[in-house]
Each structure stands twice: as C-alpha cells, then as structure tokens.
Amino acid sequence: MTRRLMEGSEAIARAMVAAGCRFFAGYPMTPFTEVLEHMARLMPEVGGTCMNAESELEAIGMVWGAAATGTRAATGSVGQGLSLMQESLAELSHARLPVVVLNMARGQGDYFQATRGGGHGDYRHIVLAPADVTEAVGLAQLAFHLADRWRTPVMFMGDYFLAHVQEAVDPAPVHFGEPAAKDWALDGSSSGSGRAKLVSSISATKVDDPDSVDHGTHLAMIVDHVAAMAAGVEPLVESGFVADAELVVVAYGTAARYVRYAVGRLRDEGYPVGFVRPITLWPFPTGAVAEAGGAAGGVAVFELNNGQMIDDVRLALEGRVPVRPIGGVAFDESGFGISPLLDVGGISGRILEALDAPTRASV
C-alpha cells in the first residue's frame, strides 16, 4: 500500500484493521462517531464485527466478551461516554483483559480521567497520545500490541483535530515481534475437562485449582502487575531544543503540535526555549521531563484544561523547578472542544511570558 491522503478518523480505523482488530463496538458521539463510521464499513470487509451498541455501557461490555475469546477488540467514545465505561474499564484491568479504547476527546479536559484509573480500585492502564495522523497510525497499532503483551486495557487519546486533519499516510501493518500467546482465552474447549477456564476480575482461578488464589491475593497481584507495567512499558516522549533551553514547555496531543511549532519559531528568533511532548501519558515520561526541566530551571505546561497534566510534571520535578500553567479552558461555539487558545501567536506570547517569569535562582 502507498500513502494516501485521508482524515485521521479513517487512518485510525485502517490502522486498527491493520493491527488485526476484528471486533469493534461503539455508540455515536463526535468525534468518536467518525471512527465508528469507518469501522462499520471496514470490519465486514475483513470478516470482523462492528456492533452498534445501545449505549457506551454495552459497547465496552461487548468488547469485553470479544476480548475474552482472544479476539483483538476495540471500542471508544468521548469523555462523557468514557465516564459510563469506567466501571468496566476497572474490571477489565482487574480481569487482565486486553482491549483498546479510543478516547476521542473534546479538548483536553479528560487527562485525569484517562491517566488516573477513572474507575474503582487500584489500577492504571497504558495511555498513548499522538500529536498527528502519521503518529496515530503507528500508535493505534502499538496499542493492540501493548494490550496483548501486558494483558491490559490500553487507551488511545485523540481529539477532533486528529479525527479531521487530513494527512498522507500508509496504514500498513507494523510488526512488533511475535504476538503474545493467549492460553487464557475462552473457546469452550476446556469445559468438562475438570480444569475449565475462568476469566474474572474477582479471581482467575477455580476451586480446587492448585494455584487457587482468593480475591485479596488477586487484587494484590493486580497491584504488582501495575508496578511491572510502570517499570516495563517504555515511556515514549519527543523533545526539542532542550539542551540549552532556559524554559521547557510540556504539552501533549494536538496542543503539543502547536507548541512544537511555536517553540521552533521562537528558537529561530533566538529565544532559549525547548519543549517536551509526552506520548505515553501513562506511564508518564518522568525521566525525560525531570532531566529537561531540571536543566532548564523553568517549566511551563500548555494544556487545554484547568491544570491536569501539570500534576505529573510537578511530580516529575519534585519541586526543584517552578512549573507554570500557560494553558487554560476556552471553547469555540462548535461544542467539539476546539480551543481558541490553539493559536501560534497566542501560544508564543504565553511562552515568552513564562520565559521572563522569575526563575528558580531568583525566587
């Protein structure tokens, strides 16, 4: 396949098909709707299933069932729909089931929801946040690989811009090595064997199983698994101009695409600014942020909310460097979370203001 100009929503859908996704379920809500439309067309072409679920509750339930059979499965929504899915996302994490969840956000107000484990109990899941369509094609496929590798839900964060920007991309399959064996998957064949399988968030073992664990032990194992993911999942990050920067701007997703461009222009004008763009929002690229921010002495966070990712930036820097919010909440009239703050001139001004703010040495 060669590169073709297409909208992000189609590119994401084609990338999921390339990754082997064969079950998709969704309930319309812009800008997730656009991906659902493409999946409804593409799934039958490859022998897969696309379900028009009666609500987001059932969409994630259907994906839960499909994933339990070992099928690569995905759903998604917008923040509100994802709020409805949180109970299931928590349980899927506790049942160690690999699913991919598209979070086609309206703006960036749902960072906490995505990265904190918005449901009950102790869990986290991997969160990937592309800044453009080309990267989205890769990360949508990586999401399925990581979900299988770690037996966990993986969230893919996009937004209205990502769904609608057109770029020339080639959503061909990316190979991440041998796919993980799914000996836990259900197909009915172990029924009647005396060792019939159980896929459960409560405990994954049946009575009389020599490895039987109770619910408390099961949850402790989930905690260990989260720690293993935190240590073992490679944090992805893009940095630019940080070596001699006096101010590092941290941003993710579409906002970072603007910041990247604004920082490049400011560099052309001679300002000592750089940027760090977390691509994995969980695990957060703590090391890269701490290194770049610590060296610069000043950090600004541009995000389209009232200050959410800034908590992770501050945790990374452990109070060593002042961290200033330079984003904010503003919406146009569309209702799709498009922020008037996404303006290179305006962002450049906010960055320069932060550059001139008192630094560590002077506070």
Next chain:
Amino acid sequence: MSGLPAIPSDRPPDRPARMTDDFVPSLILRGEHDLCPGCGEPIAIRSAVEMLDELGLTARSIAVVGIGCYTAFSSTLDVEVLQALHGRAPSLATGVKRARPDTVVVTVQGDGDMVNEGLQEILHAAARSESFTAVLLNNGVFGETGGHMTAATVIGQRTKNTLDGRDPAAHGYPIVVADLLSCLEGATYVARGAVNSAGNVARTRRMLHRALEVQAAGGGFSFVEILTMCPTGWFVDTTEAPDYLGDTLATTYRIGVLKDTAAGHG
C-alpha cells in the same frame, strides 16, 4: 408444616441442612455449595449444565455469569466462565458469541442483575436476536444483600426495604420481563419454569433443553426464566419456601412456554 425455624442469622446452624459430598453433579466441581439451605439456585444451575451435557455441547460451552449469590458457581462450574459485572452479562455474551459463533453461550443472572441493573441489556440482546441462551434466576429479591426489593418483587412481598410488603402506591408494580421479551421479534424461545417441585424441575429442564437446542441450531435468542426459592430473603422456613413460591411468585409469573418460533414450532 415442619417445625424448622427460619434460618438463624445470629449463630451457625445446629446441624448440616444437607448431606455434602454424597453426590457431585456433572460439570460441577464440588458436591457442596456455599448458598443457604433451601436455596433454589443450585438446582437451577445444575439443571442448566446437565442439559449442556445431555445435548453434547459441553466442549464448546461458555457461561457468562452475573453478580448475585449464584456467582459462587463461577469458581465451581466445570464450564468455562466469563465473570460479568452486575447487569452486564448480555453485552459480554454478545461479544463472546459474535467473536466465536461456534461456541454455545449461556448467561446466568438474577432478577436484581437482569431486571434492575441491566434491563436495557437483555431487551436489546433479545431484539438483536443474539444467539445465546439467557437464564434468569428469579426469586423476587436481592438475596445476596440480605433480602431487599428488586423490580421483580411481587405485590405484598415483604423485604427489608418493603417492610409492610411491596405496595404499588409506593413501590410500583413488578416488571414481568419474560412477557416483555416474548413481544420482541428477535426472541425465538421464551419460557418460564420453577424449581419448587420435582414436576416443575423436570419441566424446567425440558425448557433449558429446548432453549439450548434452539441456540445450537443457530435459531437466535432463547430465554428461560426460573423461579427459585430464597427462604432467607423471604424470611420463611426452608420447608415453606416451595409453597411460598407457588402461592406468591408463581401467581405473578406464570409457569409455561411463552413463545417458541423456532423451526417446527409456533
């Protein structure tokens, strides 16, 4: 009428209410269960898995189990089990069956699970004619929480939050879900049985047999409601519970086949 008291909750029973280990049904790993003496759910679940066995469907069977007292069977069934959230078994079963059409999928939910928390799920699954068999264990009460009103609690039934009995003026009327489902074009087979007498158990087993046959033949959505005893949640003697079922639940929920439009029927 026996002299047995209602199940005491302030001390362990003086003597075992049943023999344990004297019999292990097929496809259940243990002869004992953790549910209360007099509970109807073990009879219903045993009936369902024995019908899978009888039809030779065992080695492609998956049970999707909801949350209630019967969830204890998730870890003792010798059938593959996918544990669902409260109310969500039909959507999970939809995903399982659509992803693996060669499997035989049975959901198990109580009335609190299906009729309260997840009514939307079962209605839509039936409307889509999903090819799985849904089993409703209906005792008209939240047994696991200790005896509280569900949407299926019958008029006059006493629960811990309808102390003077369910009163339509305050609590509305029960939802008769099997009758609702039988109105949907997508539902192929809908029946209601009970486990309060040997005759009704035998009749219920035939219903389960037929429902699984419909599924195995690719006939679409099949549904068997089973009225089960819950002496603990009804606050009656274990020995009175079967008659209580017949006098109360079974008068609101009529036992019989409500619909069979599979090939050669209806």
